[in-house]
Amino acid sequence: MYKINTNLFLSFFVADVISTVEFNQTGDLLATGDKGGRVVIFQRETESKGESEELGESGEYNVYSTFQSHEPDFDYLKSLEIEEKINKIRWLPQQNAAHFLLSTNDKTIKLWKVSERDKRPEGYNLKDEEGRIKDISTVTSLRVPVLKPTDLMVEVRPRRIFANGHTYHVNSISVNSDGETYLSADDLRINMWHLDITDRSFNIVDIKPANMEDLTEVITAAEFHPHHCQLFVYSSSKGTLRLCDMRESALCDKHSKIFEEPEDPGNRSFFSEIISSVSDVKFSHSGRYLLTRDYLTVKVWDLNMEKGPVETYQVHEYLRSKLCSLYENDCIFDKFECVWNSTDSVIMTGAYNSFFRMFDRETGRGVTLEAWRENSKPRAVLRTRRVYTGGRRRRGDVGVDSLDFTKKILHMAWHPAENIIAIAATNNLYIFQDRVNAENQ
Amino acid sequence: MFSKGTKRKFSDGDEEISDESLVGARVASSYSLQRQSLLDMSLIKLQLCHMLVEPNLCRSVLIANTVRQIQEEMTHDGSWHMVTEAFCGPGQSPSERLVATEVLCRSREQDAEPKLFSVISYEGCREEEVVADETLCSVSVSDTVSNVCLAGRIGQCWEKSELSGVERDEEALEDSRLGSGEDEEIDTEDGASTESPKTTGQVFGTFEIKNSSPAPDSALEELFSDVDTSYYDLDTMLTGMQSAPKMGPYDILDSLAPSHSSPSIVSTPKCRSDLNELDHIMEIIVGS
Numbered sequence: 260m261y262k263i264n265t266n267l268f269l270s271f272f273v274a275d276v277i278s279t280v281e282f283n284q285t286g287d288l289l290a291t292g293d294k295g296g297r298v299v300i301f302q303r304e305t306e307s308k309g310e311s312e313e314l315g316e317s318g319e320y321n322v323y324s325t326f327q328s329h330e331p332d333f334d335y336l337k338s339l340e341i342e343e344k345i346n347k348i349r350w351l352p353q354q355n356a357a358h359f360l361l362s363t364n365d366k367t368i369k370l371w372k373v374s375e376r377d378k379r380p381e382g383y384n385l386k387d388e389e390g391r392i393k394d395i396s397t398v399t400s401l402r403v404p405v406l407k408p409t410d411l412m413v414e415v416r417p418r419r420i421f422a423n424g425h426t427y428h429v430n431s432i433s434v435n436s437d438g439e440t441y442l443s444a445d446d447l448r449i450n451m452w453h454l455d456i457t458d459r460s461f462n463i464v465d466i467k468p469a470n471m472e473d474l475t476e477v478i479t480a481a482e483f484h485p486h487h488c489q490l491f492v493y494s495s496s497k498g499t500l501r502l503c504d505m506r507e508s509a510l511c512d513k514h515s516k517i518f519e520e521p522e523d524p525g526n527r528s529f530f531s532e533i534i535s536s537v538s539d540v541k542f543s544h545s546g547r548y549l550l551t552r553d554y555l556t557v558k559v560w561d562l563n564m565e566k567g568p569v570e571t572y573q574v575h576e577y578l579r580s581k582l583c584s585l586y587e588n589d590c591i592f593d594k595f596e597c598v599w600n601s602t603d604s605v606i607m608t609g610a611y612n613s614f615f616r617m618f619d620r621e622t623g624r625g626v627t628l629e630a631w632r633e634n635s636k637p638r639a640v641l642r643t644r645r646v647y648t649g650g651r652r653r654r655g656d657v658g659v660d661s662l663d664f665t666k667k668i669l670h671m672a673w674h675p676a677e678n679i680i681a682i683a684a685t686n687n688l689y690i691f692q693d694r695v696n697a698e699n700q
Numbered sequence: 701m702f703s704k705g706t707k708r709k710f711s712d713g714d715e716e717i718s719d720e721s722l723v724g725a726r727v728a729s730s731y732s733l734q735r736q737s738l739l740d741m742s743l744i745k746l747q748l749c750h751m752l753v754e755p756n757l758c759r760s761v762l763i764a765n766t767v768r769q770i771q772e773e774m775t776h777d778g779s780w781h782m783v784t785e786a787f788c789g790p791g792q793s794p795s796e797r798l799v800a801t802e803v804l805c806r807s808r809e810q811d812a813e814p815k816l817f818s819v820i821s822y823e824g825c826r827e828e829e830v831v832a833d834e835t836l837c838s839v840s841v842s843d844t845v846s847n848v849c850l851a852g853r854i855g856q857c858w859e860k861s862e863l864s865g866v867e868r869d870e871e872a873l874e875d876s877r878l879g880s881g882e883d884e885e886i887d888t889e890d891g892a893s894t895e896s897p898k899t900t901g902q903v904f905g906t907f908e909i910k911n912s913s914p915a916p917d918s919a920l921e922e923l924f925s926d927v928d929t930s931y932y933d934l935d936t937m938l939t940g941m942q943s944a945p946k947m948g949p950y951d952i953l954d955s956l957a958p959s960h961s962s963p964s965i966v967s968t969p970k971c972r973s974d975l976n977e978l979d980h981i982m983e984i985i986v987g988s
Binding site for chain 1: 735738741745753754756757758759761762764765766769770
């Protein structure tokens with residue numbers, strides 16, 4: 260049974276509701292985007308360099324940089340505001356000393372360059388220390404300016420702005436393994452961009468019907484395959500997954516493969532379609548599996564088997580009898596994310612009441628954990644929680660009717676190599692770390 | 701949405717019905733009632749679009765699909781058809797009804813910017829006033845009808861698949877607004893209003909004023925303030941049900957008559973009911 264112990268537990272308070280969380284490829288940087296359009300980047304401290312086995316104070320994440328990525332905007336044609344909320348952040352693979360990330364709101368994607376400066380030139384001939392121009396008569400000799408170390412400064416600059424590519428709301432961005440292109444998906448279309456070209460993009464999927472009145476299905480998420488640069492997957496509000504091969508045709512309206520689970524007639528209700536809508540899709544690190552999240556379950560799909568998932572895990576089946584209330588208060592439309600661990604052996608997703616769930620694929624068992632910090636215990640083992648659904652009631656069990664539906668864990672990320680997870684709970688960011696097993700299991 | 705303590709009785713009138721079928725009929729009517737409530741709730745959800753930010757398309761599509769599903773089931777049951785049949789003359793052909801209703805919903809002021817609430821056209825909803833205004837305003841011919849009946853759109857949606865031939869006519873008559881024609885419901889409301897046009901006109905006249913000055917929030921708050929938690933029984937009913945039980949003749953009346961002074965009147969032809977009911981509803985909305 261997979262256990263995550265948190266000997267190290269950091270929590271940060273962010274000013275606004277966090278809307279996305281993402282580690283970079285090494286896991287040293289963690290970026291969060293929020294509803295106010297700001298991005299906060301955390302960096303992992305590496306104090307004990309060269310002693311990777313040392314279990315010391317190293318490995319804590321501290322705020323590295325903060326910047327305003329998107330501002331509120333206005334669409335004059337439709338007389339509608341465009342929210343500055345950051346929907347997704349994706350890091351580019353690192354190629355030099357600087358780090359690059361893509362951040363997007365509903366309409367515009369931006370490429371940001373994050374670079375450090377820890378030296379500055381000193382000893383100019385024509386300027387003094389404060390930058391004022393010297394009186395030239397006081398200059399009696401020439402010298403070469405020298406680079407001197409200075410306090411670390413992190414500079415973040417926008418390098419590209421990919422605008423006007425989307426009529427509908429962007430829900431996903433995904434960087435291609437080719438390192439040159441990325442895709443952005445909105446409700447009805449998916450575009451492919453080149454990272455260096457901002458004035459045009461290539462439309463690769465378009466499911467907009469000729470008559471909008473015939474619209475019954477939208478795109479909910481999309482992602483490139485981690486290794487095959489021609490493959491990508493997108494999910495829909497009807498619970499289908501479509502794998503597309505860009506070598507087959509320029510416009511990938513026709514899928515290569517469609518993954519769909521036949522409906523269970525025994526569980527049919529008016530809400531069947533809504534709860535089958537896929538809110539997130541992620542390729543496994545191996546590229547062999549897909550992980551999807553719908554309202555009540557997470558499912559693992561094998562790319563070689565289209566007729567149904569290979570594994571299904573119940574996240575909060577006890578909500579099935581409450582669907583009407585959840586429809587009324589709109590909770591049924593909440594979009595939960597799902598993530599793989601580094602070895603694809605554990606999957607994780609969020610729930611309500613600040614709970615999140617982890618499933619061990621080898622044993623098939625799941626555990627419920629709570630993203631919450633007890634003030635008296637800054638470092639403690641994450642408590643296992645339980646929702647009471649019948650049978651013997653244990654101490655600490657939470658009743659279904661006591662669940663707080665405003666405390667939803669929608670966004671989360673898992674470190675690419677280690678057992679470190681970042682959980683966003685409204686304005687709180689929690690970072691849990693498994694110190695007992697610092698390496699992968 | 702259900703006000704407290706006004707659970708309606710199943711009136712079986714003159715017939716003698718056995719206990720079993722009585723229970724069955726009660727269950728059926730309860731189901732249809734709650735299905736109706738789900739329909740009403742869905743339609744309200746679709747209307748409460750934010751003015752400032754574009755509404756979530758995924759959510760709108762899912763809600764619209766749910767509405768379609770309910771309507772399909774109601775059609776399948778015959779309850780939808782019976783609802784509309786009850787109001788129009790049985791001799792009318794669908795196309796005639798559609799044409800007639802389209803005329804009703806044409807805006808009097810052609811130059812007025814169409815304040816659309818098109819459900820099916822997802823091109824961005826505009827916020828509309830109190831839900832009740834929609835239905836009732838759309839009935840009157842003489843008053844401003846820039847607002848199109850929301851229910852009409854939904855009805856029109858599923859209708860499209862059945863009456864594809866009629867579509868051509870509708871679209872020919874269409875004005876600049878999105879979507880097309882209406883369904884039988886508007887016609888029925890028109891039928892009701894012709895009985896006492898003057899009074900109806902007066903009633904809707906005040907709605908016109910209400911419509912022009914946007915102050916929806918407080919009115920909506922008032923309307924929804926007495927939501928009863930017993931409403932949550934819908935969960936067990938609707939999620940547990942697999943198929944709609946066969947409906948008896950009285951079930952139609954149950955779903956037809958206004959349940960209470962609730963704002964859930966978008967989809968059923970409330971105009972058929974007493975003007976007293978309308979006055980009552982109006983009082984709530986206007987807050988007098």
